[in-house]
Structure formats: C-alpha cells, structure tokens
Amino acid sequence: MGRPSQLPPARPGPHRRDFFKRSGAAAVAMAAVGPLLPGAAEAAKGEFQHGVASGDPLSDRVILWTRVTLTKPRERFAVNYTVALDPAMTxxxxxxxxxxxxxxxxxxxxxxxxxxxxxxxxxxxxxxxxVSPIGRTRTLPVGTVDQLRMAVVSCSNFAYGYFNAYRRIAERADLDLVVHLGDYLYEYGSGQYGSLRACEPAHEIVSLEDYRQRHAQYKRDADAQEMHRQHPMVAIWDDHETANDAYNAGAQNHTPGTEGEWPARVAAALQAYFEWMPVRMVSKKDPRKDNRRFLFGDLVDLTMLEERLGARSQQLPATIDSPLGKVFVQAGPFTDPTRTLLGDAQEKWLIKGLRNSPARWKLLGQGVMFAQLKAQGAPNSAGGGAFLNSDQWDGYQPARDRIYAAIKGSDGGAPIGNLLVLTGDIHSSWVAELTQDPNNADVTTGGYNPATGQGALAVEFVGTSVTSPGVNDPQGSTAAYLKSQNPHFKYIDLNQRGYMLLDINRDRVVTEYWHLDTVTSISSAQHMSSAWQVRNGVVQVTTASQTPARPSAPAPAP
Known part of the structure; x- marks a missing residue:
C-alpha cells in the first residue's frame, strides 16, 4: 500500500526509563535460564539482543529462531538449543x-x-x-479439535509508532498462535513514511545488508520481542518486505536505473527475510514461493497465499477522476483473464486444497482485500460501478471470478463451504459478506440481499494495521458513504490501529476487533470496538459478544 503525500510531525517518544521497565522481563529470563542449559565451548561470545521466536508450527515440529550478536566477527560457531515442557526448563x-x-x-x-x-x-x-530469554511455542493439534484462539496482525511500520498491539497480544496467554498477513517491516527511509521513530539504515533499503539491518531493528523492538517470545507466528509477506506495490517484475517503489535490477533486490530482500523470520522455506530453488497450509485437526484449515512476487501481473492504473480520487471500471485490460495475482499453479493448489480439506472451517490468509470496494456502486449488468484500488483483487476481477466459481462449484467441482478470508494491507477494519454482484438486489439473477445474506458465498475479515496510518475519518462520514455504495460491508472503521482476535469452535467463528488508544507513545490501553460471528453452514455475518479467555491457559514464558 502506498504512502500518503503528507506526513505527520514527529511526537516525543517515551523516557528511557520506560524502556528499561519493558526490557526487565527479558533480563530476568536470561539470568534464570543460564544454569539450565548445557555449556558450550568458547567458540564465540555474544548476546541475544534480538530475542527469540518460533513459527510455522506443525503437529510434530516447529521452527525456532534467534540471532547471536557477536562482539567480534567469527567464521562459524556453535549455538546450543534446549526444548522443554515446563517454563523452568527442567x-x-x-x-x-x-x-x-x-x-x-x-x-x-x-x-x-x-x-x-x-x-x-x-x-x-x-x-x-x-543465554537467550526463554520462549514459548505450541504445536498443532490432530484429530478432533474443539477450539482455536489466535491473533491476526499486519502492517507494522516502525517509523509510524510503537508496537503496542504486539505487547497486548503477548499478554494473552490463551492464544494458539499469531498470524501476520504481511508488511512485517517497511522499506522506506527515515521520514519518508512516518517520522516518529528513525529507521536503520536511514535510507530506503535496497541491498542485502540494508534489509538485514532493517530486520535487526524491528527484532530489537521490545514489544515485537515479547510477542515472538510468547507465541508462535505464521507469516506471509505482502509488498513492503521488498518494495511498495510489488508485483512479479517490479514495484512502484523501485527504480532500476538507480536501485539495481528488480530480481537482485528481491533476492536480497528474501534472503534477509528467511534469515530473520521464523518461517519455513517452501522451495530453495524458488524462494518466491510462500504459499503454505496449516491444519488444526478437523477444526481449521489455514491456507496462506503468496500474492506479490511469484506471479502477480503489474497493477493497471486508475485513470478516471472522482471525488474520492482516481477510480477505474471493469473494462478493457481489467477484463483480461490472463492477468493474475496467484498464478496458475498456486490458483489450482488453492482450489484443490480448499475443496479436499477435512476441516470444518477454511481460513484463507492473504494480503489484499478480496471484496469489491467501489466509489460508486452499480450491478454487474450495468458495468459494476467505479472501483477504488487496482492493487487489490478488484484489479484482477477475472482471477477473482475463478475463485468464486470454485466456491460455488460452478467450475465442475464440489462447492466450498465455511470459507473465511483474513486480510491485511489497508490499515483499517472491515467486515464483508463476499458476493460477485453486491449491488444487485435480485438474488435469482446472482445478486445479493444485504438484509439476509442470501447470495453471499463467503465472509471476509480485514484487520487494521499495527501502526501504519489509516484514513482520517473521525466522524465516520467516509465509512458511511462507502457502506452506502458497498452494501456487503457490515463494518468499516478507518481510523484505529490494533489487531483482530479470532475465537473458533465447532459451531461458530467470532472475530473481535481490538483497537488501541494510541501508537504515538507507549500505552497499555485497548478496547474491543466490535465483534462479529459466522455460524457453521450459514454464509452470513452477525454481531457478537466478546468471547471469554480460555481457562487454564499454559503458563507464559518467564
């Protein structure tokens, strides 16, 4: 997602004593675990300044991660690891x-x-x-599973504020995992997209060393460290892990003449990504592959998509003026069926996986909004209206129609039920019933009834950012207008930062939107703005109440 043309002024950060308070737990953990670990030869001396992390859990394994900060360079050295069933590591x-x-x-x-x-x-x-801090992780269950609780985040821009959302997530001991839907970091230099905290390096990152240094800065953040220490993460990248509005052959924020060739920049970005993130590489031969599946017994099938670097066609420009900015219509090159987000291989893999899944709920983790977002609504028979963002699925409508055909079963296969799409990218909170023709009230002709949900095929929950800025809409007038043109949206909040909390059982999925009071200073204040639920076998989203914390949650990492 692009950066705004105007940046807010920097605000004063926290006093340094606040940092020491927030770093105290890690220091205590380092002291406590020392005697419990086997001693290593003096191959190197170092500190674990970037914390520990875990990710990509399966039923029998999990990725464990750390980074050693050397006092002086060494060629190759040993690192010991220990895994235990108890926080005391006995x-x-x-x-x-x-x-x-x-x-x-x-x-x-x-x-x-x-x-x-x-x-x-x-x-x-x-x-x-x-000795490192102690981390906590969890493997995936098998067989019959009754409940899953997870947090969902995206768009964590260091320069735009403090990762208070990460800290609040770390405090929830009853979560099974955290899902990150992309833009884990941003490539811009200091002051280019946020000026509250300075970037390392200060310039836009392009080289391998640049990307490594930026990852290192993010991993030194106390709140990020604590979230990673307490929960395993499943993450995909979006665009800013490489460059803004990335696609297969380039990016809006990449200039070959001055920044080198795009394949070289992608290779550097992904090398650093796989070094610094607790994720499992899908293919050493093709690092751009990032699509993966995680099965939580018979309850949830979580499919994570790669939508940027593998096959995405270049975004088409919006060229029609409107009060909301440039818009476009579904005509000309926008109707080209060869334009793709996923590519043929991933598209087939996705459909086959959803269709053959043994799980009750199918969750699709991906980067950009799937639902139509229109500046002016109209039925498909009248052209469909004017669309706002060609970087999301609206810019690839024939490819989206193929996914809809699979969900309906009109492609010759069995229909796909209980599908929920989880999305990041646009720094705001949205709930949508997914339908191919949301402005057509005649359900008999493929339309949609917003009062009953009839005609909807799936549900999408779009989460806001951890820090990146949304739209300035304090009175909700822009959100109200968008809902008037897009009746499939049940909830829109354009202002607040935070995270989603999903509580899933065999009968329903509840999604809670947790928002923060601020990201411009360290704060513990949060509130649940809204909660929504989907019932088993019913493609309609309704309001819900806050779910209780899971009793007898495993002890946090000390």
Whole structure:
C-alpha cells in the first residue's frame, strides 16, 4: 500500500526509563535460564539482543529462531538449543547444537521435530556463557479439535509508532498462535513514511545488508520481542518486505536505473527475510514461493497465499477522476483473464486444497482485500460501478471470478463451504459478506440481499494495521458513504490501529476487533470496538459478544 503525500510531525517518544521497565522481563529470563542449559565451548561470545521466536508450527515440529550478536566477527560457531515442557526448563525433551556464521547474518533457525501434537513447549539458546530469554511455542493439534484462539496482525511500520498491539497480544496467554498477513517491516527511509521513530539504515533499503539491518531493528523492538517470545507466528509477506506495490517484475517503489535490477533486490530482500523470520522455506530453488497450509485437526484449515512476487501481473492504473480520487471500471485490460495475482499453479493448489480439506472451517490468509470496494456502486449488468484500488483483487476481477466459481462449484467441482478470508494491507477494519454482484438486489439473477445474506458465498475479515496510518475519518462520514455504495460491508472503521482476535469452535467463528488508544507513545490501553460471528453452514455475518479467555491457559514464558 502506498504512502500518503503528507506526513505527520514527529511526537516525543517515551523516557528511557520506560524502556528499561519493558526490557526487565527479558533480563530476568536470561539470568534464570543460564544454569539450565548445557555449556558450550568458547567458540564465540555474544548476546541475544534480538530475542527469540518460533513459527510455522506443525503437529510434530516447529521452527525456532534467534540471532547471536557477536562482539567480534567469527567464521562459524556453535549455538546450543534446549526444548522443554515446563517454563523452568527442567523437563527437557529435545536439545542439540547447530552452527551459524556471518554468511547467514549469525541467525539461527532450527526445524525441531519429534514433538507431540497440541502441546506447549518452552525453549532457549546459548552460546558460551551467553543465554537467550526463554520462549514459548505450541504445536498443532490432530484429530478432533474443539477450539482455536489466535491473533491476526499486519502492517507494522516502525517509523509510524510503537508496537503496542504486539505487547497486548503477548499478554494473552490463551492464544494458539499469531498470524501476520504481511508488511512485517517497511522499506522506506527515515521520514519518508512516518517520522516518529528513525529507521536503520536511514535510507530506503535496497541491498542485502540494508534489509538485514532493517530486520535487526524491528527484532530489537521490545514489544515485537515479547510477542515472538510468547507465541508462535505464521507469516506471509505482502509488498513492503521488498518494495511498495510489488508485483512479479517490479514495484512502484523501485527504480532500476538507480536501485539495481528488480530480481537482485528481491533476492536480497528474501534472503534477509528467511534469515530473520521464523518461517519455513517452501522451495530453495524458488524462494518466491510462500504459499503454505496449516491444519488444526478437523477444526481449521489455514491456507496462506503468496500474492506479490511469484506471479502477480503489474497493477493497471486508475485513470478516471472522482471525488474520492482516481477510480477505474471493469473494462478493457481489467477484463483480461490472463492477468493474475496467484498464478496458475498456486490458483489450482488453492482450489484443490480448499475443496479436499477435512476441516470444518477454511481460513484463507492473504494480503489484499478480496471484496469489491467501489466509489460508486452499480450491478454487474450495468458495468459494476467505479472501483477504488487496482492493487487489490478488484484489479484482477477475472482471477477473482475463478475463485468464486470454485466456491460455488460452478467450475465442475464440489462447492466450498465455511470459507473465511483474513486480510491485511489497508490499515483499517472491515467486515464483508463476499458476493460477485453486491449491488444487485435480485438474488435469482446472482445478486445479493444485504438484509439476509442470501447470495453471499463467503465472509471476509480485514484487520487494521499495527501502526501504519489509516484514513482520517473521525466522524465516520467516509465509512458511511462507502457502506452506502458497498452494501456487503457490515463494518468499516478507518481510523484505529490494533489487531483482530479470532475465537473458533465447532459451531461458530467470532472475530473481535481490538483497537488501541494510541501508537504515538507507549500505552497499555485497548478496547474491543466490535465483534462479529459466522455460524457453521450459514454464509452470513452477525454481531457478537466478546468471547471469554480460555481457562487454564499454559503458563507464559518467564
């Protein structure tokens, strides 16, 4: 998503004593775990300044991550790891030694296997006398599963504010995992897109060292560290992990003449990404592949899509003037069926996976809004109206129609039920019933009834950003206008930052929108703005109440 033309002035940050308060838990953990880990040879001396993290859990394994900050460069050195069933690290189930070096930026990533399903584990690393904080993670369950609770985040721009949302998520001990839908970091330099916190390096990142340095800055953030320490993460990238409005062959924010060739920049960005993120690489031969599936027994099938670097066609420009800015209509090149977001192979993989899934609920984690977003609504028979954003699925309507055909079963296969789309990217909160023709009230001709949900095929929950700015709409007038032209949207909040909380059982999915009072200073204040639910077998979203915390949650990492 692009940056605004005007940036707000910087505001004063927290006093340094606040930082020490927030870093105290990590220091205590480092001291506590030291005697519990096996000693290592003095191959290197270092500190774990970037914390620990886990991700991509399966039923028998999980990725564990850390990074060693060396006092002086070494070629290759040993790092010990320990996995236990208890926070005191006395019930050890796995331990071992791996090696890292400056060639992988001294990062450590271990795919620890031989674990039990649906189990909480605690882990730590050591190098010489230096010991990491203790982390907590959890494997996926198998068989019959009754409940899943997870947080969903996106768009965490360091320059635009403090990651208070991450801290609030870390405090929820009853979560099974965190899903990050992209824009984990931003490529801009200091003051280019946010000026509250300075960027490292200060310029726009282009080279491998640039991307590594930016990842390192994000991983030093106390709130990010605490979220990673307490919960496993499943993440995909969107555009800013490389450059704004990225597509297969380039990006809006990439200039080949001065910034090198696009494939070289992508290679640098992805090398740093896979070094610094607790994610499992899909293909060493093709690092641009990032689509993955996670099965939570018979309850949830979570499919994560890659929509930027693998196959996306270049975005077409919106050229029609309107009071809301440039818009476009579904005509000319916008109707070209060869234009794609996913590419043929991923599209077929997605449809096959959804159709054959054994899970009750199918969750689709992806980067850009699937629902139509119109500046002026009209039925498809009258052209469909004027669309606002060609970077999202609206700019690739024939490709979206193929997904709709699969959901309906009109492509010759079985229909796909209980599908929920989870989306990030646009720094605001939205709830939509997904339909191909939302402005057509005649359900018999493929239309949609917004009062009953009849004609809807799935539901989409779009989460706001962790810090990145939304639309200045304090009175809600812009949101109200958008709802008048887009009757499939049941909830729109354009102002607030935060995260989504999903509570899923066999009968319903409840999505809660948790918003923060501010991101311009450190704050613990949050509130639930809205909650929505979908019932099993019913393609309609209705309001809901806040869900209770899971009783007897596993102990947090100390």
């Amino acid at each position: 019930q050890v189930v796995r331990s071992g030694t791996t090696r890292t070096d400056v060639g992988q930026d001294c990062t450590v990533k271990i795919d620890v296997d031989g674990l039990q399903p649906g189990t909480t584990y605690y882990y730590a690393f050591s190098v010489g006398k230096s």
